[in-house]
Amino acid sequence: MPSVVENINLISKTMESILDFVANDEALSQDFSKYLEINNIEIESEKEFNNIIIQYMLDMKMQNGLRVLEYYRRNNDVKDEIVEALLNSFCGVFRVKKILSNGYIAKCLTSDAELTLIPLVKMMHLKQIGRYDYIQARILELNDTQYILEIYDVISEFDLYKATTNAIKYMIECPKSAYYKNPEKKEMLEKSVQEFYVKFTELFNCDFISTTNKQIDKLIELFNNYRLENVKKDYENLIEKPPSNRFFNIKEFNCSDDTFLQNAIGGFSSHKEIYDVALWMDKNRGLYIIPFLDTFLKSFKEELEGSSDCIKEFLTSDKIPPSVLKYAYENNKNFFDVINSVLKTRLTNFEEVLFNTKSAYITSGIYSPITVLFNSDLFDTLLGIENQEQKV
Numbered sequence: 120m121p122s123v124v125e126n127i128n129l130i131s132k133t134m135e136s137i138l139d140f141v142a143n144d145e146a147l148s149q150d151f152s153k154y155l156e157i158n159n160i161e162i163e164s165e166k167e168f169n170n171i172i173i174q175y176m177l178d179m180k181m182q183n184g185l186r187v188l189e190y191y192r193r194n195n196d197v198k199d200e201i202v203e204a205l206l207n208s209f210c211g212v213f214r215v216k217k218i219l220s221n222g223y224i225a226k227c228l229t230s231d232a233e234l235t236l237i238p239l240v241k242m243m244h245l246k247q248i249g250r251y252d253y254i255q256a257r258i259l260e261l262n263d264t265q266y267i268l269e270i271y272d273v274i275s276e277f278d279l280y281k282a283t284t285n286a287i288k289y290m291i292e293c294p295k296s297a298y299y300k301n302p303e304k305k306e307m308l309e310k311s312v313q314e315f316y317v318k319f320t321e322l323f324n325c326d327f328i329s330t331t332n333k334q335i336d337k338l339i340e341l342f343n344n345y346r347l348e349n350v351k352k353d354y355e356n357l358i359e360k361p362p363s364n365r366f367f368n369i370k371e372f373n374c375s376d377d378t379f380l381q382n383a384i385g386g387f388s389s390h391k392e393i394y395d396v397a398l399w400m401d402k403n404r405g406l407y408i409i410p411f412l413d414t415f416l417k418s419f420k421e422e423l424e425g426s427s428d429c430i431k432e433f434l435t436s437d438k439i440p441p442s443v444l445k446y447a448y449e450n451n452k453n454f455f456d457v458i459n460s461v462l463k464t465r466l467t468n469f470e471e472v473l474f475n476t477k478s479a480y481i482t483s484g485i486y487s488p489i490t491v492l493f494n495s496d497l498f499d500t501l502l503g504i505e506n507q508e509q510k511v
C-alpha cells in the first residue's frame with residue numbers, strides 16, 4: 120500500500136493529468152466554453168480560471184449528462200482508484216479538534232464522524248487554521264485515509280452560525296455527507312425512508328402528488344403533521360394546476376443566496392411566478408420536492424415553453440432521482456426519441472440512460488435532501504441559533 124506521501128504525489132499528478140486533458144480534448148473544450156456561456160462566467164485572471172476549471176472538472180456534468188471525470192475515465196481507458204476517489208469526493212465543514220504534524224483530527228459537522236484529514240500542501244502553509252476553527256473543504260478518501268483536496272474557507276471557532284449554515288448547504292448538495300463514516304446515521308436514514316414511504320402512501324394512495332408552488336408548503340405541512348401525529352386531513356383543496364405548464368429558472372434556489380435554505384425546504388408560495396411542484400416519494404431514497412415535475416412529464420406528450428431545457432434539467436441534475444426517469448420511461452413510448460433529441464445522444468436502453476446521466480446514484484447511496492434534513496441534528500442546531508438571535 121502506498122505511503123501518505125506517495126498518495127499525495129499520485130493525487131497531484133492525477134489532477135494535473137485530468138486538467139491537461141480538459142484543456143486539450145476538443146469535446147470538453149467546447150463543453151467548457153458552453154458551461155461558461157450558460158452560467159454567464161467571465162474569467163479575469165489565471166487564478167480565477169484555475170478555480171473554475173477545477174470546479175468544472177470535479178462537480179459538473181457535460182451537456183450530454185455525463186460527468187466530466189467519468190468522460191475522462193472512459194476516454195483514457197483507466198481504472199484508476201484516484202479517479203474513483205475524485206468521483207466520490209465531497210465538500211463539507213469540519214471542526215478542528217487537534218492539529219497534527221501532517222494534518223488535523225477534525226469532526227465532520229454533518230455526520231459527527233471524527234476524521235484524520237491530511238492536506239496536499241505542507242502544514243506550514245496553513246498556519247491561519249487554529250484549534251476549534253472550522254475548515255470548509257473538499258475531501259477525498261484513498262486507502263482509508265482522508266485527504267484535503269482543497270480548502271475554500273476557514274471559519275472562526277466563534278462563528279457557529281456560518282459554519283452550520285455552510286455545512287447544511289453542502290449536505291443538501293451532497294446528502295451522503297450526512298452519514299459519512301457514521302453507519303448508525305445511515306441506518307437511521309434507511310429506517311426513516313421506509314417510515315416516510317408508509318406514511319406517504321397511506322395518506323395519498325400514490326407515490327407522487329402535484330400542485331402549484333402556492334399550495335405546496337401547506338401540502339408539505341399536512342403530510343408532516345400526518346407523519347408525526349397520524350391524523351388524516353383532507354387535502355383536495357390544496358391540489359391545483361398552474362395557469363400553464365412551462366419551465367424556467369427559479370432564482371430563489373440559488374445556493375449562493377442567504378435565503379437558500381428556506382427556499383430549498385419551503386417558502387415556495389412567496390415566489391412571484393406560479394408553477395407546478397410535486398411531492399415525489401422514492402421508496403429507496405426518501406421524499407423529494409420537485410418543481411416542474413408535471414411539466415417534465417407533459418413534455419413527452421406536447422411541446423411546452425422550455426420543454427427541452429426542462430427535460431435536460433431532469434436528466435442531468437443529481438437532485439432528480441432515477442425513479443423519476445424510470446416513471447417517464449415506462450409511460451412514454453417516445454422516451455428515447457425525446458431524450459436523444461435533447462441530449463444529442465444515441466441511447467437505446469434505460470440502463471444506458473442511468474449510466475450516462477445518474478452515475479452518482481449508481482456508485483453511491485444517495486438520500487433525498489429533505490430526508491437528511493428531517494433527520495439532521497445540525498438542522499435543529501441551526502433553527503435553535505436563529506431562534507436565539509430573534510430573541511436578542
